[in-house]
Amino acid sequence: MTVPVNMEPGKEQEGQLNRQEADPAYIYTYACSGDEQDLCGMELRCLFGKDIPQGIFGSGIRVEPSRSPFIKEMIEVMYTGDSLPEIYDQTEQVELNGKTFKVIFVKTNDLPPERKIEYNERRVIEREIGLRIEGEADVNHPELVYGIVTLGGRWYFGAYHKNNATWFRQIKKPRSYSIALSTRVARAAVNMAVPDPAGIRAIDPCCGIGTVMIEALSMGIDIVGRDINPFIAQGARTNIAHFGFDAPVTLGDIADITEHYDAAIVDMPYNLYSSITPEEQFDILVNARRIADRVVIVAIEAMDEMIGKAGFRIIDRCVARKGAFSRHLMLCV
Secondary structure, eight states: OOOOOSSSOGGGGHHSSSSSSOOOEEEEEEEOOOHHHHHHHHHHHHHHOOOOOOEEEESOOOOGGGGGSEEEEEEEEEESSSSSHHHHHHHHOOOOTOOOEEEEEEEOOOOOOOOOOOHHHHHHHHHHHHHSSOOOEEEEEEEEOOOOOOOEEEEEEEEEEEOOOOGGSSSSOOSSTTSSSHHHHHEEEEEEEEHSOOTTTETTOOOOSSSSHHHHHHTOOEEEEEEOOOOHHHHHHHHHHHHHHHOOEEEEEEEGGOOOOOEEEHHHHHHHHTTHHHHHHHHHHHHHHHEEEEEEEESOOOHHHHHHHHHHOOOEEEEEEEEEEEEEEEOOO
């Protein structure tokens, strides 16, 4: 069996090889369904500040994989090389400090189909690296996990981090109703509004049963909530407490908010369960503009004209689809 040790990129990759001045500090892989492509693309643009190629990409920005419903894996790059032997030589420097380890070959890459690395070849590469690391390997319960991946004609090795999908536990809530945002859409919307949580104060001024708040709180984001409906506001408090989080949910109209926030997520009420007029919708937008610098507006239809009249500029947008039902997400400043 021949293991590829010096993979040269095809012509289609030459542009990537006239590469960045420095290798990326992190390599990410991600996946989404066809209905989620638009939502996933916008979330990743907000998190990483650029359009993301399909499946795998490098970045200098660190994002914990479990923040996103779409990121699968992250390699925190330690060593890079144009060939596997270069990586093999460098991995002899790995220090485990007595801990057990495991090496994972990341299957997602940008190789063309004819250069696909098959299962047996991946296992050989993992073993070759493992033999060069001085320490005890443990494939079942390792204390340290390392990853090896190829991207843009280069090889990357480093600490491997997997998305633990901790947000799955937040799908089933004690209090719910059918028109609430799905957990995946809510989590993506939070990442659009707050790509870097450090020092950010956020608000959900029409918080409903607290789906957005729960996702934000689970990522350590400082967020408060508010709703005009006392029954729904109590439902939000119940849900937030159920998952062990603590954040205030006040009762009242968005117009009565006097504090200012760095970011807001506004899931616009609509007529199925909330009798709201266009004038009331416009009032929500005007007040959202007043209380926050960066706002993600979620609506069942595009609201460009009304959003513009409220003083916003839409800087990114997507449509989240689920069957015949769609929600528009618009990032506004």
